[in-house]
Amino acid sequence: MSDATQHKKQLDSLRCLAIAGVFLFHANDRLFSYGAMGVPLFFVLSGFLIARILVLHEGPAVGASLRAFYLRRTLRIFPLYYAVLVVLLASGRLEHPAWYFLYLHNVYVFAHDVWTGPTNHFWSLCVEEQFYLLYPLALLGAPRRWRMGLLGVAIVGSVLVRLFLAWQCPGAKSWALLPVAGEFLAWGCLMGLYEVRQREKPLPARRLVLAGLLLAGEFLAGLAEFHFLLLAPQGGRTVYPTLHAIGFALIVLGTWRLEDGWLLRALSVRPVVYLGKISYGLYVFHNFSYGVKRPLVEWLPFLQPVPGTALALAATVAVAMLSWHLFEHPINRLKDRFPYPERGAPGPGAWNQSSCLPFREAPEPLSSLAPGS
Numbered sequence: 001m002s003d004a005t006q007h008k009k010q011l012d013s014l015r016c017l018a019i020a021g022v023f024l025f026h027a028n029d030r031l032f033s034y035g036a037m038g039v040p041l042f043f044v045l046s047g048f049l050i051a052r053i054l055v056l057h058e059g060p061a062v063g064a065s066l067r068a069f070y071l072r073r074t075l076r077i078f079p080l081y082y083a084v085l086v087v088l089l090a091s092g093r094l095e096h097p098a099w100y101f102l103y104l105h106n107v108y109v110f111a112h113d114v115w116t117g118p119t120n121h122f123w124s125l126c127v128e129e130q131f132y133l134l135y136p137l138a139l140l141g142a143p144r145r146w147r148m149g150l151l152g153v154a155i156v157g158s159v160l161v162r163l164f165l166a167w168q169c170p171g172a173k174s175w176a177l178l179p180v181a182g183e184f185l186a187w188g189c190l191m192g193l194y195e196v197r198q199r200e201k202p203l204p205a206r207r208l209v210l211a212g213l214l215l216a217g218e219f220l221a222g223l224a225e226f227h228f229l230l231l232a233p234q235g236g237r238t239v240y241p242t243l244h245a246i247g248f249a250l251i252v253l254g255t256w257r258l259e260d261g262w263l264l265r266a267l268s269v270r271p272v273v274y275l276g277k278i279s280y281g282l283y284v285f286h287n288f289s290y291g292v293k294r295p296l297v298e299w300l301p302f303l304q305p306v307p308g309t310a311l312a313l314a315a316t317v318a319v320a321m322l323s324w325h326l327f328e329h330p331i332n333r334l335k336d337r338f339p340y341p342e343r344g345a346p347g348p349g350a351w352n353q354s355s356c357l358p359f360r361e362a363p364e365p366l367s368s369l370a371p372g373s
Contacts, residue, residue: 009273013276014252017038018042019276019282021035022036022283023313025038026287026290027309037216037248040241041251043124044187044188044191044245047185047188047189047192048189050188050192051188051193052195058140062141065340068340068341069136077280080284080323081125082101084284084285085101093118094119103130105126106176107176109176110173110174110176113172120287121287125283127178127185134178139189147193148190157179158179161180165177165180184248187246188249188252191253195253205254206263208250209254215243280328281320284320289312289316290308292312
């Protein structure tokens with residue numbers, strides 16, 4: 001199995017860790033403040049995988065590549081998202097629905113400085129969808145030799161926007177905007193392109209993961225005072241979001257390149273991999289589950305001693321499992337009807353122009369993304 005066709009179970013485990021952090025953070029943001037790191041980890045994962053998919057499937061006709069990409073992303077992301085929105089709208093529990101249906105809820109959060117209850121986490125899905133819409137056009141429309149440089153410009157631009165908004169709008173929810181959160185996506189993309197260019201060369205995977213953990217952990221300092229990663233800089237922490245982004249990018253790259261050893265085995269435990277596979281549903285449903293204890297206890301009184309967080313977790317996993325097996329997976333299989341275009345049959349020594357490496361095989365779809373996986 002080629003690198004392009006291989007499903008990386010260890011990335012599913014990263015998704016599981018990310019959604020676990022988000023779940024705990026939303027359950028108790030003071031006790032589990034570091035769980036907020038799950039969202040930017042999802043962003044970095046998405047950027048890394050999207051960049052690889054686009055360059056490894058880039059054909060001579062850019063339009064055909066884009067068509068396949070958008071159709072496949074639509075089948076994976078839209079059905080569950082819009083199904084949940086329709087149910088919420090029909091039950092009268094969705095305020096300002098146009099912002100959600102247009103994937104602009106994150107803009108609304110920033111512009112109106114509001115936090116809208118159990119649907120507030122949809123801001124990150126809006127960020128990712130805006131990224132999916134714009135990034136493929138920018139990447140495939142740019143000359144190949146400029147792509148790494150353009151990502152560098154995007155990262156610098158994101159940092160400048162973050163600092164500007166922190167100066168002009170202190171305390172505002174600017175972290176919800178693509179130009180700010182986009183730094184994490186861009187670092188993931190940059191690392192994805194780098195991995196493709198180094199595809200034939202070994203990389204020190206475990207060392208990359210360790211270096212990433214040190215950076216993402218703020219050098220293991222100040223954890224008790226940790227603030228949400230995407231917030232405007234406070235107390236001299238201007239550089240921290242960038243350190244986190246680089247750290248996550250190194251973790252994802254190192255995890256992708258793991259070939260053997262205890263770390264790969266630890267990240268290949270079946271239940272963890274499975275939860276990572278259904279992480280999109282876990283993310284979508286989890287914020288609705290925290291109030292589930294009261295109705296459950298009224299129906300099943302013997303559950304009274306069980307902590308509410310445990311019941312919320314069980315409910316989230318159960319609903320996500322049903323969603324995956326009965327709804328998401330059958331729709332996801334329709335992606336096979338929209339394969340990426342063939343590259344053709346290159347002659348000996350032909351070059352894969354998108355990756356600047358000798359062309360060896362026509363790659364197939366990679367593993368799914370997250371949280372919109």
